Amino acid sequence: MTDREAITDLIYRYCRAVDRLDHELGYSIWHEDGTADYGEAVYQGSVHGFVDFVCEQHGKTLGHSHQVTNIILTLDGDRAASESYHIAALRIMRGEQLHEICVRGRYLDRWSKRNGRWGIDHRVTIRDFDDIRPVTPLSNEVRSRRDRDDPSYAVLAIANEPGGRPR
Template identity: 30%
Template sequence: MTTLRSSVTRTATLEPHVVDMSEMIEKFALQQLAWTYCHAIDRGDLRLLRSLYHDDAIDDHGPMFRGSPDEYVAWLPSMLANWEATSHVISNMLFLIDGHQAEGELAVLAYHRTPAPGSREVIARGRYLDRYEKREGIWRFLRRSLVLDSMEERSTPIGSGPSLDEGIEKGRADAEDACFTRLAMFGRQRGLPGAPA
């Protein structure tokens, strides 16, 4: 049986150190929070997205948006309406934890495609600089801010032959996405009646 050193983890260092089970658990919970944020944005699940923030949190996307979680969720539909598809991918994740407070630097690649005709791709590379707080045993965002490291915009490539994605179901930013219609537990999480069993 593994004994956890303490219910309060203090690993506010990036230097190599002995990692115990409690630190691994806390860091995994923070990773899950980050991955769930990407899923919620790309699938348009604003209820789930809102649940990831403390009520007194701030989301800071620079000049585009800065405000409370409720304001962020209210603003997102108008911004997401500009895109036919989005894909947010988190790669490098560094977390520093001090008790019930934590900070994270998370590298993000955010892909956006406008609708046809004249479809364009916008690829942003940046970092989320996050502050988290654990309340009642649950980590949530206390402050999420975006730093842009580079951006690329280009026309969507159009091939001359058969499309590689021909016949493959397209992703959607709503409850009709295959994630919810093909995976019963995801469908129930989204609150869909009659989700596959």
């Protein structure tokens, strides 16, 4: 895998970690001493504190889905920088009405390759805009899970770590 592919894969795995509330996967995106800056009103600090915070906050919602697009990378040896556009949709109840929060923004990441492994050293998140609105679901069927019992873990286990627990 090229360095560009390895970093892109980690960016995608971040969304998976958040949507599956997978703390260990979330930690693995950063280096151990990595930091996250989601703004004063949200979170600024260590990666472990951030992953725990975001999983706890998302666990209070009814569901959520994160996507990233438009990944731009610059590479310089064992250092890199990226900008990734993101869309996060979260569902909550307000009284008797289902609402969806939608946040659109960008992840600005500084990366380094240490001992052959890429990881984020520091992330700054820019919120470009957001909204909240009432929604009417098309279906009540929910097949996804917000844990390692999500069907995707079994499917992806074929080519991943022993014991069927993909990274």
